[in-house]
Amino acid sequence: MPNYIFWDIASISEWDIFEDRRALRSAGIHLKVVQGIDWNPNIWSPSIVLNGGYEDDQDLGDEIIYTGEGGNDPSTNKQIDNQSWEATGNKALLVSELHWLPVRVTRGYKNKSQYSPASGYKYGGLYFITDHFEQKGRNGFTICRFRLQKMSDLDLTGPGTPNVLTAWSEESKRVQTTILRIVRDTRLSREIKELYDFTCQICWIKISVRNIKYAEAAHIKPLWKPHNWKDKSDNLLCLCPNHHVMFDKGMFAISDNLMLIGIEGTLNMDKWHILDTENLRYHNEHIFINH
Amino acid sequence: MPNYIFWDIASISEWDIFEDRRALRSAGIHLKVVQGIDWNPNIWSPSIVLNGGYEDDQDLGDEIIYTGEGGNDPSTNKQIDNQSWEATGNKALLVSELHWLPVRVTRGYKNKSQYSPASGYKYGGLYFITDHFEQKGRNGFTICRFRLQKMSDLDLTGPGTPNVLTAWSEESKRVQTTILRIVRDTRLSREIKELYDFTCQICWIKISVRNIKYAEAAHIKPLWKPHNWKDKSDNLLCLCPNHHVMFDKGMFAISDNLMLIGIEGTLNMDKWHILDTENLRYHNEHIFINH
Numbered sequence: 348m349p350n351y352i353f354w355d356i357a358s359i360s361e362w363d364i365f366e367d368r369r370a371l372r373s374a375g376i377h378l379k380v381v382q383g384i385d386w387n388p389n390i391w392s393p394s395i396v397l398n399g400g401y402e403d404d405q406d407l408g409d410e411i412i413y414t415g416e417g418g419n420d421p422s423t424n425k426q427i428d429n430q431s432w433e434a435t436g437n438k439a440l441l442v443s444e445l446h447w448l449p450v451r452v453t454r455g456y457k458n459k460s461q462y463s464p465a466s467g468y469k470y471g472g473l474y475f476i477t478d479h480f481e482q483k484g485r486n487g488f489t490i491c492r493f494r495l496q497k498m499s500d501l502d503l504t505g506p507g508t509p510n511v512l513t514a515w516s517e518e519s520k521r522v523q524t525t526i527l528r529i530v531r532d533t534r535l536s537r538e539i540k541e542l543y544d545f546t547c548q549i550c551w552i553k554i555s556v557r558n559i560k561y562a563e564a565a566h567i568k569p570l571w572k573p574h575n576w577k578d579k580s581d582n583l584l585c586l587c588p589n590h591h592v593m594f595d596k597g598m599f600a601i602s603d604n605l606m607l608i609g610i611e612g613t614l615n616m617d618k619w620h621i622l623d624t625e626n627l628r629y630h631n632e633h634i635f636i637n638h
Numbered sequence: 639m640p641n642y643i644f645w646d647i648a649s650i651s652e653w654d655i656f657e658d659r660r661a662l663r664s665a666g667i668h669l670k671v672v673q674g675i676d677w678n679p680n681i682w683s684p685s686i687v688l689n690g691g692y693e694d695d696q697d698l699g700d701e702i703i704y705t706g707e708g709g710n711d712p713s714t715n716k717q718i719d720n721q722s723w724e725a726t727g728n729k730a731l732l733v734s735e736l737h738w739l740p741v742r743v744t745r746g747y748k749n750k751s752q753y754s755p756a757s758g759y760k761y762g763g764l765y766f767i768t769d770h771f772e773q774k775g776r777n778g779f780t781i782c783r784f785r786l787q788k789m790s791d792l793d794l795t796g797p798g799t800p801n802v803l804t805a806w807s808e809e810s811k812r813v814q815t816t817i818l819r820i821v822r823d824t825r826l827s828r829e830i831k832e833l834y835d836f837t838c839q840i841c842w843i844k845i846s847v848r849n850i851k852y853a854e855a856a857h858i859k860p861l862w863k864p865h866n867w868k869d870k871s872d873n874l875l876c877l878c879p880n881h882h883v884m885f886d887k888g889m890f891a892i893s894d895n896l897m898l899i900g901i902e903g904t905l906n907m908d909k910w911h912i913l914d915t916e917n918l919r920y921h922n923e924h925i926f927i928n929h
Contacts (some may be wrong), residue, residue, distance in 0.1 A: 432848065445852045446828070537737070552878060556889040556927060557723065561736045588879035589845060598847040636847060 361472040364464050365453075371396070371468050376451055384416050384436030391448055392439035395495075396468065398455030400424055403484045403492070406460035411452065411474065414484070415440065415491035429489040432636050438490045441636075444476035445596060449498060473498045478569070479597070480633045536564030539583045539620070547587035548615045549607070554587060563591045567601075567626040569634070581623035600635035601627050609635065652763040655755055656744075662687070662759050667742055675707050675727030682739055683730035685761065686786075690744030691715055694775045694783070697751035702743065702765065705775070706731065706782030720780040723841070723927050728782045732927075735767035736887060738788060769860070770917045827855030828929045830874045830911070838878035839906045840898070846880060854882045858892075858917040860925070873912035891926035892918050900926065 359374060371377045377394040379385045381400070385394040397404055401414035402424055415437035418428035432438060443450055452471040454463045462471065474495040484490040545560030546553045554561040565584045586594060593599055599609035603624050608631070609616055616622075662668045666762035668685040670676050672700060674692070676685040688695055693715055706728035709719035709758035723729060734741055743762040745754045753762065765786040775781040836851030837844045845852040856875045877885060884890055896917050898905055899922070907913075 398835070438848065441848070442850050445847075445850045446831075540737075552880065554884055554889070556884075556887060557729065557732070558735075559729070559733050559736050561883060561887065588883050589843065592852060592879050593845055593847075596847060596852065598845070 355489035359470055361470060362416055363470045365468045365470070367467065368396075371453060374471060377453055382416065382436060384440060386436055386439035390435065390439050391442040392436065392450055393445065393448075394451040394453065395440075396453045396455060397458040397460075397463075398468075399459055401490075402426065402486075403490055404458070406454070406458060407463060408460070408462050409497040411495040413440075413493045413495055415493065418488055426484045426486045426488040426490060428517070430491045430631075432491055434491075440476055440493050441479060444479055444493070447475060449473040449475060451493065452495065479636070480569075481636070482633060484507075535578055536583060539564050539580060540585050542617050543585040543615070544622060546585065546615070547590055548585050549590040549610075549612055550587060551615065552587045553591075562586065563588055565591045567595050567622065568629045569595075579623070581621055582626045594630075595634070597634040597636040600631040602628060602631070650761055652761060656761070656762045657761045658758065659687075660819045662744060667761060668744055673707065673727060675731060677727055677730035681730050682733040682737065683741055684739075685742040685744065686731075687744045688745060688749040688751075688754075689739065689759075690748035690750055692781075693717065693777075694773075695749070697745070697749060697753060699751070699753050700788040702786040704784045704786055705736055706784065709779055709781070717775045717777040717779040717781060721780055721782045725782075731767055731784050732770060732860075735770055735784070738766060740764040740766060741786065743786065747846055750794065769861075770927070772927070773924060826869055826871055827874060830855050830871060831876050833908050833911060834876040834906070837876065837906070839876050840881040840901075840903055841878060842906065843878045843880075853877065854879055856882045856885050858888075858913065859920045870914070874914055875913075885921075886925070888925040888927040891922040893922070894918060 359376065365371045365374060365376070368377070368380045372380055377385050377396055383398065383435050384392055385396075386392045395413060397406060397411065397413070400421070401419060403412075403414045403426070405412035415430050415432075415434065417430040417434045417437070418426050420427045430437065432441065432617070440450075442448070450473065452474050453468050454460070454471055455468045456464055456466045463469065474497050476493050477496050478494040480492050480494075482490055482492055540562045543562070544553070544556070545562035547562065562585050565586045566578075567582050567584065570578060584594070593610070599607055601614060601622075602608055605614050605616060648665065656662045656665060656667070659668070659671045660804050663671055668676050668687055674687050674689065675683055676687075677683045684706060688697060688702065688704070691712070692710060694703075694717070696703035706723075706725065708721040708725045708728070709717050711718045721728065723732065731741075733739070741764065743765050744759050745751070745762055747755050747757045754760065765788050768787050769782050769785040771783050771785075773781055773783055831853045834853070835844070836846070836853035838853065839853050840878045853876050856877045858873050858875065859868070861869060875885070884901070890898055892905060892913075893899055896905050896907060896913070
């Protein structure tokens, strides 16, 4: 088994400032001295640095829309070519997303946001990558983007729920994390699940106990920014948890004529359920990563 | 399709007090005048009342461990027989759990907690049922228990995440909800997933894109109170999301000799991975609901 390294560094506090990239490297925060995405030999990413290198980055503090690597002119910081999910840094961030590995975030003085330091590099704590998508950037080239959310914002501290996110385990001397998968539930999503009698539209699996059934409603075009879509039945599918994860993470897509792309099988459609072709195309172009 | 009714009542505020059960009924909060668990003809539960009728209830405010119905002597409030998941009220709460339907909670003056009113019945807002389990009660009989968590505690309000839980949709004039599925991730759970190369121990499915794999680590004995178990490898399984939901919701169990109970198939076990028989028995007796 691989030797896991956890990405909290006990001696470093959030908002600590480092003079330059070499100091960041010495502290063990970010080992690469130039690249924004750090990655280790197993191809996953322990750390990113935001420093104004990519014109399309968005830094909202607790949420960051981060541009992947590639196609960038270092002299102007403008995109001059398309990015690819095959680029090692982008692939490493995908691994960190799918395996829920926390990523350290550091902001440099050139990063355009109120959270950046006036000089040097400020450590900003641990984030999870909660989504990825493809987009046309400001200069018209395809960019690979990642949504990072601060760990504390994802914390669940209800009574009786072990608050493991910020708790140190005495046994392992390591921070343990609590992961939240968001499954939205609305009147519409319940109606879609009822329409299919809680049967997955891809694999026909019906998860049930004592005839009480379980399914999930998947959004074709995500609701959150920057996708910003509405909760309408032409944007919803009734899926089992497996196909929900696979669809959300871009492992398969659906064509205009309702054929599955990337996996075998047929999409089961009720005659009363019409999907919006624009939403299918949006998912295909922005979320699906096998093309 | 059924005519859905959402369980927010616009005219009633949290902490409103009602004189008696008839007033609760007139307000539309809880239609049954005696029973603690309300249920409608489709057998799901829009509302419960806590009023000291069951000696095993635990009311922590934002979390409630609620005892199902049956086997109770109304003159002494003591258990005199076992409860069953087949009882209509218990089945209705199971449906509400699996379909993530919000449940109204009202506390009566006889309910033993600091959140109860001195007289009458106080409306306490909407809760989700997040777990169920079987237990021996104070008097030695089997009771069906439900864990309820207040909706606001389950809210996720990160920037960019639509705060749909408390937001009214102008279109539908209904409250929309955000559901969080908790998937814990620790060093140990990552090791278990690596050990099985992210392959489900039940169905051998390996969910992946560009050779980046996705699996979930399931706890055999849950970590939260009242189960209170530790995060050890002998308490973990590597499962796909489908079998994770099924195992957590008690749709199948594993016997002492590692046979599957309730579903077909064989449990795939690595020779280095030993399960604690006590944990398997705990899940079988407390979580599994098919026996």
